[in-house]
Amino acid sequence: METQLWREMLDPYRLAVDELVVKFTHVKQEYQDARMYSPIESVSGRVKRISSILEKAHRKGIDIEQIEEKIEDIAGVRIICQFVEDIDTVVDIIRKRSDMIVKREKDYITQSKASGYRSYHIIVYYTVQTIRGPKNLEAEIQIRTLAMNFWSTIEHSLQYKYKENMPDELRERLLRAADAVEALDHEMASVRDEIMDAQNSNRQKANIITNILNNIENLYHIANEREVTKIQNEFFDIYKKDDMALLKRFNKQLDMLSETYHAQSIQSLAGNFTDI
Ligand code: 0O2
Numbered sequence: 188m189e190t191q192l193w194r195e196m197l198d199p200y201r202l203a204v205d206e207l208v209v210k211f212t213h214v215k216q217e218y219q220d221a222r223m224y225s226p227i228e229s230v231s232g233r234v235k236r237i238s239s240i241l242e243k244a245h246r247k248g249i250d251i252e253q254i255e256e257k258i259e260d261i262a263g264v265r266i267i268c269q270f271v272e273d274i275d276t277v278v279d280i281i282r283k284r285s286d287m288i289v290k291r292e293k294d295y296i297t298q299s300k301a302s303g304y305r306s307y308h309i310i311v312y313y314t315v316q317t318i319r320g321p322k323n324l325e326a327e328i329q330i331r332t333l334a335m336n337f338w339s340t341i342e343h344s345l346q347y348k349y350k351e352n353m354p355d356e357l358r359e360r361l362l363r364a365a366d367a368v369e370a371l372d373h374e375m376a377s378v379r380d381e382i383m384d385a386q387n388s389n390r391q392k393a394n395i396i397t398n399i400l401n402n403i404e405n406l407y408h409i410a411n412e413r414e415v416t417k418i419q420n421e422f423f424d425i426y427k428k429d430d431m432a433l434l435k436r437f438n439k440q441l442d443m444l445s446e447t448y449h450a451q452s453i454q455s456l457a458g459n460f461t462d463i
Pocket of ligand 1: 235259293340342
């Protein structure tokens with residue numbers, strides 16, 4: 188196939204990957220805006236390289252005309268989660284969406300591959316709008332934990348290096364590493380609640396500090412400079428004490444003061460701090 192024809196064929200896949208990455212990143216954002224723990228840690232995507240498409244077609248005995256029909260991962264999106272439990276939540280989110288239809292699911296987590304590879308794959312039908320009209324195509328969504336991703340990235344580069352000739356000893360080491368990854372995920376799951384609490388309180392602290400700094404900045408424009416400097420120094424003293432209760436009380440007082448000046452920070456106006 189000529190380069191121009193490849194480009195024409197791959198263009199809608201590029202659009203699909205871009206759209207899907209935006210959509211899943213937005214899911215993460217929505218959780219964060221609602222101040223909830225996000226089951227999505229990060230999202231990335233890629234369109235399969237022509238050389239990889241050709242290699243896969245050759246490996247699977249697929250004719251060039253059947254590439255779009257038979258290769259399901261020309262468009263690929265990867266969703267990384269912190270914990271194994273989060274994978275189920277993400278799978279549910281995908282199943283419930285109306286802008287993608289699940290074609291099939293491959294659970295390599297309960298049934299890992301012989302290589303030790305673990306991940307959850309969902310092949311979806313997804314429609315993009317192009318100047319030639321709508322195009323329905325397939326995309327593969329890989330969902331895995333940070334630990335699974337670490338393993339598979341390393342193993343993928345080794346596979347690339349050795350092709351079919353990976354030394355047995357290395358293969359065994361990778362299998363042992365895969366077991367260690369599974370144990371790590373299991374161990375992390377048992378402290379998930381504690382980790383989530385810690386992350387939530389870090390996020391809450393960061394939000395309070397942002398709110399305080401916004402309020403101080405707004406007050407600088409309208410209030411007496413000496414008074415604002417005094418408030419700022421007071422904030423630094425409290426900040427150094429690293430006491431969450433003091434920080435919350437100071438934030439509340441500053442919100443009330445700012446309200447009298449009509450200088451409340453946008454975050455507190457949006458009701459972001461109703462429970463602090
Ligand atoms: P690349 O370079 O990542 O694009 P099948 O369902 O078996 O008929 P397919 O497409 O081979 O068809 O399915 P499978 O096995 O689910 O593989 C799809 C993708 O999952 C692979 O794409 C890899 O990205 C990833 N994958 C599968 N097995 C492994 C593995 O053992 N190690 C690693 N690191 N990744 C794996 P490609 O096209 O093989 O590769």
